[in-house]
Amino acid sequence: MLSKQPIDVVVFPGSNCDHDAFDIIGRMMGHPVTEVWHQADDIGNAAAVILPGGFSYGDYLRSGAVARFAPVMDSVVDFAKNGGPVLGICNGFQILTEAGMLPGVLMRNSGLRFICREIYLRVERDDTIFTRRYIKGQVLKIPIAHNEGNFYLPEDQLDELEANNQVVFRYCDRKGNVTPEANPNGAARNIAGIINREGNVMGMMPHPERRSDPLLGKPDGADLFRSLVDHVNGR
């Protein structure tokens, strides 16, 4: 039984990957998808919410620091509290941490420059609603494109994060080894993506939507969206 409930893509005025997420869910996955304006009061009957990449409100302050106060965020927070799936990609991840929906902060890249390149990711969990189609230990090749992706948490909280099995993706080399050289931005313990303890809110810096259409390269990111669509369809 396919769900008619749409996956919502939240559009902040400075979002610039909103369209990419929309395209993947709608055109590639064939699932209903709706754009939700940042000033909307609610997210309707969404089955899941995606906070896309971009620069939400310009991000001249700290990435995502203003976006967390957007009117729509109240209902996104409520939606997540009730177990609704929320995926934050790049700026979306930054917003989730600023809003306190995920732990940690994303500081400026250790090299103090914007980085856009294809990196390797090791899948650390294949039992989440976002990664069920992957196999633990699988290595994905997808791009990053950010200025602030340097994930930080104090050591004790990192230990807690790991103990709770909340790390979903780590930067690695092409063979899956998690090494300092494979870490593009200085992120603590090579962390590229994490999930909340309840397992319904995930944030990640890399852009799976940019490697979902086979035309643009090996579509290593597609299974992430397939996993999500499976979930909302009750599969």
Place this chain on the structure above:
Amino acid sequence: MNQVELLSNPAVRPASLEEAKAQGLTADEFAHIHRILGRTPNVTETAIYSVMWSEHCSYKNSILELKTLPRSGSRLLAEAGEENAGLVDIGDGWAVAFKIESHNHPSAVEPFQGAATGVGGILRDIFTMGARPLLILNSLRFGPLTEIRNRFLFDGVVRGIAHYGNCFGVPTAGGEVMFDPSYNGNPLVNAMAVGVVRTNKITRNKAKGVGNPVFYVGSRTGRDGIHGATFASEELSEDNESKRPSVQVGDPFAEKLLLEATLELAQTDALIAIQDMGAAGLTCSSSEMSAAGGMGLDLYLDKVPLREADMHPWEIMLSESQERMLLVAEAGKEDQVLSIFAKWNLECVEVGRLTADGNLRVWQHGDLVANIPADTLVLGGGAPQYRRESEPPAELDELARFDPLSLTALIDPGTALLKLLANPDIASKKWIYEQYDQSVRTNTKLEAGRGDAAVVRVEGTLKGLAASTDCNGRYVRINPRLGTELAVAEAARNVACVGAKPVAVTNCLNFGNPYKPKIYHFFREAIAGMSRACRELDTPVTGGNVSFYNETNGEPVFPTPVIGMLGLMDDVSRAIPSSFRSSDDDIFLLGSASGHGLGGSLYLKAFHNTVAGALTPVDWQAERYLIELLVESASKKILRSAHDVSDGGLAVTLAECCIIDQENPIGAHVEMSTAGSRTSVLFGEAPGRVVVSIKPEYRDELIYLANKHGVPLRQLGTTGGVRFTWKDEFDLPVSAMSDLFYGAIPKLMAT
């Protein structure tokens, strides 16, 4: 308004000749303004004329030459200069808007903001036409990175481009960078943008309809960038720092909002005309839109949103504050316009109305502070047009007589190749393009560094657009006419290498002071070369930009007419990368050298410190055949890779094919005799040649197609292994080549 009141407003005080000259007008031009108005222009009017008649806005010293370029073609939807950007029909109801523009002077003074606002300006030119930007390229020139000032400029420019493009959300995925001492103190920063629009949603700049409201939208007007256009029309000097206030400050977030609001408005029937406020700001947009539609305009400065309360009329009119547009809406549909801009949280204010009389009338506090026939301000109307004196520099003959073959090789070929791979002109530009978001909006098929041209998909179709920017300033310095032909040929070849058919050109002409006859000679000859080349390839020139006065303390940059070539492919999935793909593929050279190709070569510059020697002429028939062959073999999926032979010659081209895919380098074994002239075969840059690799089973088909198109070809060798071996010449580990190629620029920038 009586005479006493008139004199009480400083904005309407009659201007003196000295004041006019201080703003860049000549005595003749000032007298001409007097004749046009039938009176002495006041200070506001003088300021308006001075920017509109500046080189930057009026093209007064270049337009007569530019008009000789081929500017029409069956695909063109706008004549060059008619709209903000060139417009090419690509079929199925889609058009491409594209243009290149310089921001050299601002970048020389304040590299970050100079480059950022250069990107902002060219993006506005594209979405002003209703097109969504799909791709940005940059053509950059700097002095050597061994000098700290050049590293500062280079770093700032790259950060500025990244800052603006990344936030705006358009992939910056192509372009080129070269280094030469002639660009010391005067870098070239040329930005090209490509966008797509449905042909029935193209927006224009012709103001129409008496009584229609004129809206100001976007950011507020401040004192930044006043006289920026005039600043761009002067030589640089050690006094540059004092020009810092002429540089604007960019806000890419505001630009992104402006994009979305403009495109939303373009979908309605409320919009009549729109133009961005770039150079000369409100003055240029108001006068050009009125003149284009044969209308007049009453403009009320009291309504213009200002950052500071006490701005003078000429400051408001000349400000180049960024992220602003002027638009004409249909009377009665004002609410539609206001609600769209309110949604995007942008200022949107009615600042005037169209009139029938053709005059631009500017009002402030009830005073008429300027009253000028709009047509007399603009290019194609009353702006002056000059044919400058031109004189061939004597040294050109001498440069052509120099015989590179008379030189003895100083180093062995393998060492020379390794050194060239670490030369910043050749070395990987990864340090640059990794700072640019190249894949946002999920349409990028070939990112920077992967193919000879950048390739993006036209969303919702299978079509691909390819784009390349090219110009070897050394060639143009030696022979401006032929050097420019070579630039067009290379740009077309680059586009064809990825499998696209070259369809149209935009150009950015970077030269010194046009009042110097020797400089003007370079300019005229370059135009003649471009004319010839674009006619031969049937790639009309759709527009572009002229940047004169690229001099520092009297020394000009290499004449650098950058060619931006647009190519079209029916099936974007067929795009061909530059790098070898797998072992045991056959390597072929398509085309053949018709000269030693060492004149103006990087080899001569790198190892003999010489920029001289006759250039190899372009065989245009051979170039056309080569392009046809490349396009057909790409569409038939015969080619695994294609990379044109340019800087550094065949040895460098083959080495690049081995290492351009950094993670998957592949060696090559080449057997080709270098008897006669080793240097020429290995490092000569004769045009019309492309290195391709194919699966061996396609050998017969490639030979068949080459014969069909009349293109000579020869097998050079095969791919495979971990070494690049050229029999009897050198045998190098691919890893050593790769380390030098990727390490050179980061190493220079880390010093």
